[in-house]
Amino acid sequence: MEYSEFSRLGVTFKRLSMDTLEMLRQWRNSDDVRPYMIYQKIISPEDHLKWYESLDRKTNFYYFTFYNNEPFGVYSIKDIDLEKKTGEPGVFLKNKxxxxSEFTLRGSFSLLLFAFEELNLESQIIHVLKxxxxxxxxxxxxxxxxNTGFQNNDFFELILKKEEFFANNRISKLLNYLEKS
Amino acid sequence: MELAQFVKDFELQFEEVEPNSITPDTIFRDIDEWSSLMALVIIAMADENYNVKLTGDDIRNSKTVKDIFEKLKVK
Known part of the structure; x- marks a missing residue:
């Protein structure tokens, strides 16, 4: 499925398109975002377009997120392995x-739920600078x-398993709270 | 509604702090485990345990655990 737009926990997700591609590049290159990413070079319009055109849309989902109609971040699930049922969620916010903000948490929870419930992933894997x-x-x-078995000098690999996410009491309480408030 | 009970409830939300290490005067942002997610945990706890709706601004405008309690009391 395309999942071009969906809303959850008060946050609306709109899939990245040619119309919003340049906004993504500008946010991604900003000093509020770039220093915190594993790839830290300035991305040119040409490279950005190449990257976008090379994306497999069945295994890479990039969304602009909106709260009260204001765009505030980019949330993604990329590199989905359809056989292993894994994917890598990611987020960066428009500014520091x-x-x-509460709505950034709403976005994070919505993305995790989307990946587990709609994309049917069994685990989500991220890489974070040490x-x-x-x-x-x-x-x-x-x-x-x-993941203690993952060795890298610069970043950690972390894993979230579906059954552990839904069995986590604190997460369940927060989801209940966010759904009713 | 008592401050001592609130401090206890507040502390119970954290998984990595030593028991009885949080006091009314604790500057909660200095707790290593503090994050935006913990702010939401505290808001949800206040709703569930005290039936009081704290807001993100209540947390943002507080410095100590007692400051949050004072905001809770007047709601």
Missing amino acids: SLWE TNKKALSYNKQLGFKI
């Missing part, structure tokens, strides 16, 4: 000031666990 303590702490609280 949004890091502590220096990005904030992202590490945040993802651990979402239930991700460090």
